[in-house]
Amino acid sequence: MASSVELRRRFADALVREGAITRPEVAxxxxxxxxxxxxxGGFHGRDGTWVAPDAGGFLDAVYVNDVLVTKVVDGRATSSSSQPSLMAAMIEALDLSPGTQVLEVGAGTGYNAALMSAAGARVTTVDVQPDVVERAEAALATISSTVDLRLGDGYEGWAAGAPYDRVIVTVGVAGVSPLWLDQLVPGGFVLAPVxxxxxxxxxxxxxxxxxxxxAAGVCPAGFMSAAGPLSAVYAGAHPLGSGPLSPPTVSRPARFDPPLDVFRYHDMWFALGVWDSRTTYAQPPDSAGNGGCALLDETPGGGATIWPDGAVRGSGPHAVAFAETxxxxxxxxxxxxxxAVPAWQAPMALDGDLSQxxxxxxxxxxxxxxxxVA
Structure with missing residues (x-):
C-alpha cells in the first residue's frame, strides 16, 4: 500500500500533467x-456512501480529483473539501508570492487555506459554522499550520486582519460583499464563485x-451556495433552477462531435446566460438528478434543455419557440x-438586501x- 507521502507526490504530479497546476510552488x-x-472523520463518497477513515482504500479515495463532502444537512451538502483541480486553478489565479496576505471566506475543511499557506501566503480564513471551524482548527493543528482561523460571518470579511492583498471565496455567492473590497489594499482583488x-x-x-x-471571468466552477445576504435574489437575476421539466415534444439534433467537455459546455452555458436571463439549471424527465443548462418557461415544466453535444429538447406549451431560441x-x-468564461468582462452594481x-x-x-445583452 502506498504511503500518504507517495500518494501526495503522485497526485501533485498528475495535476501538473493535466494542466491544473502550472506553478512549482503550488505543486x-x-x-x-x-x-x-x-x-x-470520513466523508461522503460520490455515490453518497460514507467513507470511514478505517475503511480499506481510504487514502486512495482521498487522493482523487473530486469533491469530498464532509457535512450534509437535510440532504444538502454544507461543507466539503473542494475538487483539487479547481482549488489549484483558483490558487494560481491569486498570483501568490511569499508573504501575500489572503483572506479566505469559507474555511471548509481547512485544506485550501493550508495549501495557500504552504505556497507562501499569510492566510486568514473565516467560516460561520462553529462545528466546521472546530474541525478545521483540529486539522490545521495536526500539521502545525500558521493559518489564522476565525469564526465569523463571511459577508463581514475579517476587518481585524486587514488590509489583504487578495480575498478568495470558496462558497457560491450571488455577489461580492462591499466589505471584502474595503478590506483590500489598492490594486488587490476578490476571487469569488458568483x-x-x-x-x-x-x-x-x-x-x-x-x-x-x-468583474472578469476566470473559470467555470460549481460550488455549494452560501446563506444570508450572500445568496440574495435581486431584480433581473436568473432563475435559481428547476426540477424536472415535462417530457420533451420538440428536438433539435446534436451538433458537436465529440460533445463539448465539461469546461467548454460551461463556457457555452455562461454565454447563453449572458444573452438570455431565463437560462439556469434544470433536469430533464427521469434524469436521476442529472441536469444541465436550460431556458425556463414561466409555465411549470416548460422550456428547453441544451446539452454538451448541442442537442436541444423543448418542453411545455411553448416548446417550439424555446427550442428555436x-x-x-x-x-x-x-x-x-x-x-470561454475568461473572455467576458462586466461592470458591477450594488443590489440585493438594502441593509447588506x-x-x-x-x-x-x-x-x-x-x-x-440580447
Whole structure:
C-alpha cells in the first residue's frame, strides 16, 4: 500500500500533467499538505456512501480529483473539501508570492487555506459554522499550520486582519460583499464563485481608482451556495433552477462531435446566460438528478434543455419557440468563436438586501465586441 507521502507526490504530479497546476510552488504545496488530515472523520463518497477513515482504500479515495463532502444537512451538502483541480486553478489565479496576505471566506475543511499557506501566503480564513471551524482548527493543528482561523460571518470579511492583498471565496455567492473590497489594499482583488445562470463561475472583482467595480471571468466552477445576504435574489437575476421539466415534444439534433467537455459546455452555458436571463439549471424527465443548462418557461415544466453535444429538447406549451431560441443562442456562441468564461468582462452594481448589499455583474461584454445583452 502506498504511503500518504507517495500518494501526495503522485497526485501533485498528475495535476501538473493535466494542466491544473502550472506553478512549482503550488505543486509543492499539494505534495506537502496531507489531504487526509482534513477529512479525518470520513466523508461522503460520490455515490453518497460514507467513507470511514478505517475503511480499506481510504487514502486512495482521498487522493482523487473530486469533491469530498464532509457535512450534509437535510440532504444538502454544507461543507466539503473542494475538487483539487479547481482549488489549484483558483490558487494560481491569486498570483501568490511569499508573504501575500489572503483572506479566505469559507474555511471548509481547512485544506485550501493550508495549501495557500504552504505556497507562501499569510492566510486568514473565516467560516460561520462553529462545528466546521472546530474541525478545521483540529486539522490545521495536526500539521502545525500558521493559518489564522476565525469564526465569523463571511459577508463581514475579517476587518481585524486587514488590509489583504487578495480575498478568495470558496462558497457560491450571488455577489461580492462591499466589505471584502474595503478590506483590500489598492490594486488587490476578490476571487469569488458568483452565481450565474444556475452555476457559480469564478470571477475576479476589483475596485478601480475612480471607485467603480468591475468583474472578469476566470473559470467555470460549481460550488455549494452560501446563506444570508450572500445568496440574495435581486431584480433581473436568473432563475435559481428547476426540477424536472415535462417530457420533451420538440428536438433539435446534436451538433458537436465529440460533445463539448465539461469546461467548454460551461463556457457555452455562461454565454447563453449572458444573452438570455431565463437560462439556469434544470433536469430533464427521469434524469436521476442529472441536469444541465436550460431556458425556463414561466409555465411549470416548460422550456428547453441544451446539452454538451448541442442537442436541444423543448418542453411545455411553448416548446417550439424555446427550442428555436436555444438553438439560436448556440449559433451565436459558435459564430463568436466559442468564447470561454475568461473572455467576458462586466461592470458591477450594488443590489440585493438594502441593509447588506452585494456587488453583482451587469451588462457582460466581450471586449471589442460591444454589449453582449440580447
Amino acid at each position: 509543492e504545496a499539494f505534495a506537502a499538505v496531507p489531504r487526509e488530515a482534513f477529512v479525518a 452565481r450565474h445562470a444556475g452555476h457559480h463561475p469564478v470571477l475576479r472583482a476589483a475596485r478601480a481608482g475612480d471607485g467603480t467595480v468591475h 436555444a438553438s439560436g443562442l448556440i449559433d451565436r456562441w459558435v459564430a463568436l468563436g466559442r468564447p 448589499p452585494i456587488w453583482v455583474p451587469r451588462d457582460w461584454r466581450l471586449p471589442g465586441a460591444g454589449p453582449a
